Amino acid sequence: MRRLESAFVEANRALVALALAAIFGIVFANVIGRYVLGSSFAWGEEAARHLMVFGAFAGAGLALRERRLVAIELVADMLPTPGGRLLRWAVVIVLFVFMAAMGWLGVRFVEFGWSKETMSTGMSRGIPYLAIPIGCALFLAHLALFARRFVDPERDTEERARLLDAGDGP
């Protein structure tokens, strides 16, 4: 189970890293193209934008796991351990319900956009909208696997240590 989980995490990391690399490649190629070749591809901007949106939602679960999603944990930290755990379980449930609802809304949003076309590539709008349900599904999977460590931060020292030498954000 543990190995399956880390394979899942690695695959998700590779997915978002690849999306970022692709965005970078497209935009940089467009800059070079404009100055060196005198032309750039019109679809580049749209493709890059949609890949960025995809990466944003697809990385949500990883951001939770790496504790990069800032939360105010003052109350949970002040309560004695059982109370704090109970509160953190409540947070897990709230997150689960919300992301499931958002995923379901996302599916309806994809259906809504399916028959419309995007501006420059002319593909179905439903395709980029898939970012929301896919991202929510990945997030729910991470949350289910990670919930017990989320509730017991002490179990999570290894991942916390990794965050400390990495920690950044806006």
Added chain:
Amino acid sequence: MGTTLITLFFATLVLGVPVAFTMGIAGMAAIYIDGGLNPLVAAQRMFAGIDSFPLMAVPFFILAAELMTACGLTNALLRFANVLVGHLRGGLGHVNILVSMLFAGISGSALADAAGPSAIVMHMMRKAGYAPNYAGALSAATATIGPIIPPSILAVIYAISTSGVTVAGLFLAGILPGILLGLALAVANQVISSRHGYRGRSERATSGELRASAAAALPAIMMPAIILGGILFGVFTPTEAGAVASAYALVLGFAMRAFTVRSLYDAFARAAVITSSVLLIVAMASIFAWLLTYLQIPQELARAITSITDNQLGILFILAGFVLVCGFFIDTLPALIILTPVLGPIAASAGIDPLQFGMMLVLNLTIGMITPPVGPVLFVIATVGQLRIEGLSKAVLPLLAAELVVLLLVILVPEISTFVPRYFGFAN
């Protein structure tokens, strides 16, 4: 509906739900409970909130900073700063300030600075005999220069949600306030150091050392020159500048043989996850901000404020006070996304230049990063330095005062924000 929105937002916030989600939860619940709106609008706002080319500057500048760090160039900047100002009274304190200013030209984020160069100098300061709380407080304070000196993630996000302002214009607007912030902290450090007898390095660096460290730091110092030069001369947009900066860092890393396949992959993966955590906030806050506008909260607030005064400076002071209080309790980025559409129109109708208002907003909320109870930079420094928040908060007070003086100047003198962008033709 407005009451549901605000109540749920604070309830989930206090419960400990990640800030990004609190806004989505409150927004979606308010839509469902009210029943008057199609819930699809939540998904649509969320998608549209981040489906933006100018916003793409955010992942690129995060990536550029990650790649620069993987190159080891942060350390080169640190040595250079140490050679330049390490011998002054309170020397390492000044090094801390200068390195943050140099790093700010590469990174657009205060947390990146706090966990990176600021944390390193904090340890150096403690070894040299500075009080741990003061070393931590100064490191936290200097980290706030990151989002003021361009590039800046906060500037990108303000600019894309305000009409009539460009990302380039706001980047340029940050230069003078960023330098003032550095100077104000240097004065504070000077005073505190002479009171506590913190000394600098005993000898000045030789000109040979100076040349060597400057040469080593030059590739890193070139980065802001490329970014700003390219934007100023219209060679590329801020988003493209971010991509070029990343490409530059990649070329440097390969030329210096600083990358392994693993470190390169890790830099991309890490930048991608950090990007996701930032954009998720932007996406969710878009639902929230849209609902506030839909409920006509800005108009009501505007009426309330103009009933107090119709003096331009008076209005700016009221807005600044409001933002400062919000900065205590709400994290910087969500506060920026929520407050921009609410307060921006009030400032605009009072005739306040959107560049000046933007700078006031960004600086004000950034200062909120080092104030408890919700001060993310303070938390990072406390964790990295194993300090208690209480002691750290007390030690940060004089530095906070220095930063508030800069905020006051930005409010009183519009030219501090508008002169540079006007001079280069990037105002509106």
